[in-house]
Each structure stands twice: as structure tokens, then as C-alpha cells.
Amino acid sequence: MKKFSWPDPPGQTAFPIARAGYPFIFAAAFVTVIFALLGLVIPAVGGLLAASCICCFFRDPDRVIPNKLRAVVSPADGKIVKAELIEKNRFTEENCIKISIFMSVFNVHVNRIPYAGKITDICYYPGKFFSANLDKASKNNEHNAIFIETDNGHSICFVQIAGLIARRIICGLQQGDTVDRGQRFGIICFGSRLDVYLPADSDISVSTGDKVKAGASILGFLS
Numbered sequence: 655m656k657k658f659s660w661p662d663p664p665g666q667t668a669f670p671i672a673r674a675g676y677p678f679i680f681a682a683a684f685v686t687v688i689f690a691l692l693g694l695v696i697p698a699v700g701g702l703l704a705a706s707c708i709c710c711f712f713r714d715p716d717r718v719i720p721n722k723l724r725a726v727v728s729p730a731d732g733k734i735v736k737a738e739l740i741e742k743n744r745f746t747e748e749n750c751i752k753i754s755i756f757m758s759v760f761n762v763h764v765n766r767i768p769y770a771g772k773i774t775d776i777c778y779y780p781g782k783f784f785s786a787n788l789d790k791a792s793k794n795n796e797h798n799a800i801f802i803e804t805d806n807g808h809s810i811c812f813v814q815i816a817g818l819i820a821r822r823i824i825c826g827l828q829q830g831d832t833v834d835r836g837q838r839f840g841i842i843c844f845g846s847r848l849d850v851y852l853p854a855d856s857d858i859s860v861s862t863g864d865k866v867k868a869g870a871s872i873l874g875f876l877s
Contacts, residue, residue: 658718661767661837661869665716672764674824674841675712682708711844714764717869719836724876726856727836728866729768729812730848732757737861745799745811745851751858753850753873755866757842765840766869768812768850769876771804773831778823781816795847798823798840802833808876811851814842836869853877 671679686701719727736754743750757763781796796816803809814823825840833839842848850873852858858874860866866873 661834670714672712672714678708719869726873728871730755731761734864749854751852755848767833767837770835771802775801813849815847
């Protein structure tokens with residue numbers, strides 16, 4: 655077995671940008687050009703900086719995915735703010751391990767599939783917009799829960815959660831889709847959080863405070 659794989663074709667540009675960022679980038683660039691044509695130097699420089707920051711936010715680097723047996727990879731870039739055993743909840747019928755990843759505006763925000771399998775359900779909830787690093791964000795914020803059944807019968811749930819600034823969750827999946835580990839599936843705009851719910855007997859490889867990268871970092875292993 656190869657040690658790494660490419661679930662998505664590698665990008666054809668040196669600095670790949672997620673398609674969701676194009677409208678924001680074009681809008682910032684258009685305003686910058688207008689300021690420049692009007693001779694407004696300071697606003698034009700500010701617009702150029704804003705366009706550059708938006709490009710950086712929507713960057714979408716290629717990732718090679720580890721092919722380790724039963725490995726669950728991180729669905730998001732960011733910092734682990736929770737990794738613990740919890741009781742059954744609205745996403746799982748049994749006790750499970752919850753891993754929460756906080757994405758600041760400086761992280762890559764493209765989300766990836768944590769484990770190969772079939773999408774059994776997708777549930778969207780139009781909630782509030784608390785800061786994504788708070789525990790209450792998991793319950794009260796706008797979120798999109800995705801459920802996967804793996805080939806060996808495990809059930810995994812991962813939840814895209816909007817943050818204080820984020821106002822749009824994008825998910826390109828549909829119920830019944832078959833997905834690969836590390837495959838791109840969506841993005842959350844401008845700072846957010848992603849929670850992963852794994853079976854209670856999973857072997858977890860991360861702890862609170864760890865930094866992870868979507869697709870490249872292993873969160874743990876299924877039993």
C-alpha cells in the first residue's frame with residue numbers, strides 16, 4: 655500500500671484559491687481599481703491589502719493524505735480545543751469521543767472528509783453566531799452535520815459550525831454520496847469551528863492545544 659494518496663487531482667496553479675472566494679476577491683479588486691482611477695492612493699492601498707488578505711484566506715493548498723489503516727484525518731486546519739469522551743447527544747445515540755477544531759481567520763478553511771464511506775444524512779441548523787472557540791457554539795451556532803457510514807460499519811459525524819464572523823457554510827455533499835478520506839467537500843467563510851464525533855473505542859492521537867491540518871493530520875484510529 656502507498657503511504658500517501660491524492661483524493662483530489664492536484665491543482666494546476668502555484669497558489670490555488672477556493673472557488674467560493676472568487677466573488678469576494680473580484681469585489682475587493684474592483685473597488686481597489688475604482689479608488690486607483692480616482693487617484694485615492696490611501697484607499698487604493700487599503701483595497702489592495704484587503705484583496706490580498708482575502709486571497710490568503712481562501713487559499714486551497716493541495717494535500718497528500720496518509721494511507722494508514724483505520725486512520726481518521728482532520729477535516730479542518732486549526733487548533734484542537736476539545737478532545738474528550740462525552741455522553742450520547744443529538745448527533746450520536748451512544749457515548750462517543752468529541753474532537754473540536756477551532757479555525758481562526760489565518761487558517762485554511764477548506765474542509766476535507768475525515769474517513770472514507772457513504773454519506774447517510776446531512777442536517778442543517780440555522781442557529782446563532784457565537785465565537786466558535788466557545789463550547790456553546792457547538793449547540794447554538796448555525797451548523798451543518800454530516801453523517802458517514804464506513805465500510806466496516808462504523809458511524810462518524812462531523813459538523814461544520816459557523817463562528818462570530820462567518821455567515822456562510824458551504825457543503826458540496828449530498829445524501830448517498832460515496833467519499834474518500836481527505837477529499838475536499840466544503841468551506842466555512844471567515845473563522846469557524848468543526849466538531850468530529852467518533853466511536854467511544856477509537857484510539858485518539860491528538861489532545862487539546864495541538865495544531866492540525868485538514869487531510870494531513872491524523873486525529874486517531876477506529877477500532
